Amino acid sequence: MDENELLNRLKQRDPKALQTAVEKYSNLLYKVAIGFMHDKQAADDIVQDVFIKLWQAAPKLNFDKNKLSTWLYRVTVNHCLNQVKRDKFKALFQDISKFTRKTDNGAIEIEIEDTINLNPHQYTENKELGQIIENAINNLPKKQRIAFILTKYRDMSAKQAAEIMKTSPANVDVLVFRAKKNLQKFILKQLKS
């Protein structure tokens, strides 16, 4: 079944068509989502939300060419970027709440945590490495990050990535080159410290 036929059947609200789309694209979208989220559960949730969005939006979707996959990748990338932003915001408040506690009369007290108790060796080397990679990728400028994840995690060609990013393949090459340089710099700096 090609993309056009799949889309037509989705427009007719055929659940079998959605199942086919899930089987065909879920793993491909997951590769992109894991590149942004670095967490299996979060990446699964992103992919699930993308297919639910496809189901809801299908009757209104109209493409000139075979662009269902492009639409799916774009929605995945946007969803991931929004989720990362939300997570950062949430983490900020969690960090604040770590140092505060409510007293019996409802007032908020600030607690200073004893940092001496925090032993860096409690973390496994792998987890530490994962955190460094996550920080390194999340610190990249948005376009570099998208280009790097599409080409590195999803093994896309510059042409395919360019179509999703609405830019030229040459520009994608430049973005990926810069992203790799920046990653190298960030990772080596983090590992040194």
Added chain:
Amino acid sequence: MTCKSVQNNLIFYIEKSLPDKQLSEIEQHLKHCKVCAEKYQKLLAAYQFIESEKQSNVNPYLWTRIQAKIQHKPATQKTWQTVLQPVILTLIVIIGLFLGIKLGQLYTHPHTSYNYAQSLNDTTIFYPVADNESEYLLFEP
């Protein structure tokens, strides 16, 4: 080859995306330079982590989860939400504006202190400067 140029290209060396000549030069350098070799090992470990992330696959029960979601969430619900949300928001703004105007009108009532002060503006107070002077200074309230 200098340490700086080797360290600048380590990521491309790992990916083997450099010309053969440059690859062999870096390889030779890493055999003799301990600092660069250590950095290479660290970067390689980090890069291999990305590869390991890439190997993971989506939850095999994804379709079951999606099926459950779409059965509980009719497609029209979202449409109603998207229509109603801006309408409700606009109504709230209009009601807010209306209440604001009404509250503002309360303060322009003739018995409010502001209007009383305005009415005083019409009264001119004269004070004599001296007995022999025929001119008067005008004091504005």
